[in-house]
Amino acid sequence: KLNRLYGSLSDELSDSLNVAVRYVPVSNYAAAVSAFRCGSLDLVWFGGLTGVQARLQTPGAMVLAQRDIDAEFTSVFIANGASGLRPITSADQLVQLKGRRLAFGSESSTSGRLMPQYFLGENGVTMADLAGGGPGFSGSHDATIAVVESGAYEVGALNEQVWRSNVDESRVDTDKVAVIWRTPPYV
Numbered sequence: 322k323l324n325r326l327y328g329s330l331s332d333e334l335s336d337s338l339n340v341a342v343r344y345v346p347v348s349n350y351a352a353a354v355s356a357f358r359c360g361s362l363d364l365v366w367f368g369g370l371t372g373v374q375a376r377l378q379t380p381g382a383m384v385l386a387q388r389d390i391d392a393e394f395t396s397v398f399i400a401n402g403a404s405g406l407r408p409i410t411s412a413d414q415l416v417q418l419k420g421r422r423l424a425f426g427s428e429s430s431t432s433g434r435l436m437p438q439y440f441l442g443e444n445g446v447t448m449a450d451l452a453g454g455g456p457g458f459s460g461s462h463d464a465t466i467a468v469v470e471s472g473a474y475e476v477g478a479l480n481e482q483v484w485r486s487n488v489d490e491s492r493v494d495t496d497k498v499a500v501i502w503r504t505p506p507y508v
Contacts, residue, residue, distance in 0.1 A: 350429035369431035393506035395481045400501045404475035409502040419450040424457040424474040437478035470498045
């Protein structure tokens, strides 16, 4: 899907700018930051955390644009129905997640780890409070849905847009997994 979408964007940019533009897929966030730092990539769509990492590691790097939706981004916490967890109506209730198996997506994801972990910490939940002494990492937002839906993890945190897209496209069994909390908006 990304190859199709960003291949089309590359073609449009090539035509509009009259320079060769080629979409280059990367395997993960760290690879994108590294390729940008080394000059293998000239223009990258980074998330919040990786954007900061890239600018710190690459002298002269600068932000060119931000989507309107990125000014008020949100993440969701989802729970497997068998966990017994119900919707959380205020952030101080996040303490209910202590002792639970929780999965984040990628360790470098702003919406799939950094901000959800921040909100947990702000409300009294440290990573050591989780079952197993820390979180798991699924590797991606879609994989977080899968590991929570399967019951391998009781709770997961991910980008709300990815959650909505998966629900809208019927890729989630909402009888097995549901949103229990939405973070406050963040940039």
